[in-house]
Every structure is written in C-alpha cells, then in structure tokens.
Amino acid sequence: MRCLMFACCILFSLSSLALDRSRVEGYLLPNGLQVILKSGYERDHVAIRLVVGVGLDDFPCDQRELPHLLEHLLFSGLDDSGEGGLEERLQALGGEWNAFTSAADTTFVVEAPARNQRKVLDLLLAAVRDTRIDAKALATAKRIVEREDGGHYGHLQRWLDRQDIGHPASDQLAVELGLKCAERSDIASMSLKQVQAMREHWYAANNMSLIVVGGLDRLLPAYLERTYGELPATEPGERRDLDSITQQAEQRRDLTRGWLGDSAKLHWLFIEPVLDSDHEQTLDLLSRYLDWTLYDQLRLRHGLSYGPSVRRESFGDSGMLSFNADLERGDIDQAVTVLQATFDDLRKHGLDPDTFARLKEAAIARESWTSQGNSALADYYWGALNDYEDGRFSDPIGKLRKVSLAQANDALRQLLATPGYVRIEKPLLGYDELYGLVALVLGLILAIGLLRRRRQPADRPSGATRER
DSSP, rough: HHHHHHHHHHHHHHHHHHHOOOOEEEEEEESSEEEEEEOOOTTEEEEEEEEESSOGHHHHHHTTTTHHHHHHTTTTTTTHHHHHHHHHHHHHHEEEEEEEEEESSSEEEEEGGGGHHHHHHHHHHHHHHHHOOOOOHHHHHHHHHHHTTTTTOOOOHHHHHHHTOOOOOHHHHHHHTTTTTTSSOOOGGGHHHHHHHHHHHHHHGGEEEEEEEEETTTTTTHHHHHHHGSOOOOOOOOOOOOOOOOOOOOOOEEEEOOSOSSSEEEEEEEEEEOOOSSSSHHHHHHHHHHHHHHIIIIIIIIIOSSEEEEEEEEEEEEEEEEEEEEGGGGGGHHHHHHHHHHHHHHHHHHOOOOHHHHHHHHHHHTTTTTTTTTHHHHHHHTTTGGGGGGTTTTTTHHHHHHHOOOHHHHHHHHTTTOOOOOEEOOOOOOHHHHHHHHHHHHHHHHHHHHHHHHHHHHHTTTTTTOOO
C-alpha cells in the first residue's frame, strides 16, 4: 500500500512539473547570445528554434524583402554540393528544418532526434555562419522569393496593387491607412552588397536567441558555449520605427473579388486601442467574447452566415480586430443591419457578466493543453520571448485570471468608440444580375432587329417608268 501511495505521489509531482512551462534554464553566452533550454515531453526528440531579431518591418518598403531573401540564401549550401548536399546532410541525421521571416524576426525551425542534437546544431551553426553567398545563389533565391510572393511582379500586377485589387480586406485597409506597403519590394534590384551588409549587422550573437526543448544532452550547455559562443557580436543598432496611421480611409468600400457568383464576405474592422495594463490578455478575452457574439447573432439567431469569426492582426504599430462573415450576396444589407444593432447594444449595455466569466474560464482551460509536445512548447517560447526574464516566462494563466470584467468593458468601449470600417468582398456580377443583363442584351438585339425590318424598303419600287 505504501509503495502504491509513493508511486502515485511521484506521478502527481512529475505531472505538475511537466505543466510548469514557465520555468526554463535561460542564460546569456559571453557573446550575448540568449539560450533557453527546457527538458520537454518527448525524450528522444528535440525542437530547436534559432530566432534572429530582424524582420520585414526593419526595412522600408523598397527593401522590405531583404531579410526574406537572406533567409533563403542561408540554405544555398556549404560546399560544391550546394543546397541538395546540405539537405542530404540533415536527412542523414534524421532531422528536418525550415525558416520563417515575419514582421518582427527571422526564425530557423529544426526538428531532430535527441541523439543527434549536437550534430544538427553544428549544421545549423555552419549554415548561419559559413554559407558563402555568390551571384548564382542570389539569383536563385530571388526567383524563390518572387514565386512565394505570387510570381513575376510585372507592370500589370504593380498597377493592380496600386488600385487595391486583390488585397484581402484587412491588408487593403492597412494600405489605405498607411500601415502597409502598397507594392511589393523590388527584388530584382537587391544586390550582394546589401545582403552581406544586412547579414553582418543583424546576424550577430547578441541579436539571437537559441531555444532547445526536448531530451537535452547533459553536456549541451558546455557544447553551446564552445560553439555558438564563438559567433561574433556587434554593436546593436536602433530598429526602425514601426509604421503608424498617417492617412484617412473610407468608412465603407465594396471590393471586387472575381467575376461571377452569389457569395460575398463582410468584414467590419476596428483599430484596437492601446490599453494601460494587461493589453494582450484583455484584448484576447474580448475577441473571444465578440467571436461568440458574432456566431450567436449571425448563425444561431439569424442564419445568415455559416462560419462567422473575429480575427486579430497587427500592421505597423497598430492592431486591427475584424468581424468576418461569409454571406449570400442578397443577405449583405441584413447582415450589416444585424451587426450595427449588435454594436449599439454592446455600446449601451457592455459585456454580459455570465458569458464573460464562462469564456474566460474556457480560455484559461485552453492554456493548459495548447502547448503539449516539444515543438509546440518551443513555438510558445519563440512567441513569448518578450515576456521572458530571469529564467521564467510570464504565466499566461495568471495574466488571464487578472483580467476583470471592468477592464474588458473599458477595452470594448474604446474599441467601439468609432464606427469602424466596412469592407464587402463580392464578385462583379451575381447570377441574377447576369441573367438580367443577358435578358436585356437579348431584348435590345430583338428590338433592333424588328426596327430594322420595319424600315427595310419594298422589293419593287412604286411609280417606276420605262425610259423611251
């Protein structure tokens, strides 16, 4: 009996430790590189994230794709075997990798067997430090980036971008407000000199964070100091200020998406307020509440939309919260009326306390299972680097619990202080409009034919005389 109780105590203690994702082993190498280590769930696997503090927002519009271009160049190979040889070396170690360039950072994502973690880290270090960039590699990377961005950027596509044609509703509004570039970067004009200068300035040890989660080698800290500790550091420069709202936007616009169809999408967008405390958690809970409200109104009560949703995005220094609904073309006006009444009710009465409490508890419960597994935990640390200090990440559950109904109502009041921006995406013509247009054209053709027939002269002219 005692043995059974002892075993249960051990199991319960291990489970509580496993759930403490906030505590990590974190420290700085002598060169300033930040290391975050966490013994994870799967002991035979490691998830590695090398985060470089440079992203798209660190460059003006004409150079915005420079970090993305360099990201691809660093996979071009270490020797004459090129990109394929580099990939074969990683495959031989049982690993796989990818990289992502976001607005804020460039991150190399690696999954590998725990037994080969140091060899995989060696290969990652070599790719970042030793990859030689030449004109041929640059040309190949340019073609890749261009294709990922949507293909060749010709004069027609540039003109369409300037007219806001083809942009998602939130992107279109961000362009109108001055928060997003209206055109793509000119990839073709980017030079080796620019890429190399960016690499020397930004790919420095004191601008990097290395995250390793999983079955950690007990000698890993010593290995990292001996290898990654040799990366050079540079004098950090100031990051570019994020774009701010500098222009006015129309309150409502219809955006053409396609030529023919009866489907439409309604987007009602608001600029998020900047809150004095618990900004992210308060707006997260508020968006969950509004998502439920939208679902309740448009689907359950009125049957207008199958999958309405609320979404949060960031552009420049501003956040944007959008209410989105898929609709039938003929239901647009009714949906707008329903949403306007919903906003008016929220402005007048605020949030329902019972509904807010229920959704808050659901959000807290979700936090306990969203970061299961080494890869998910590594991604969580990657996304929460700004909340890391002295070996601990801030506790998201504790932060959610702190958000009060009064805070959420204040955020709601600020969010709905303006009417927002309505964007409606729909094809150029609906089927009924097409049928009406076809009928009109056929009617015109028929009328013109009848008119011509009436004006046609007789076959034999009257009063004709024979000449003598």
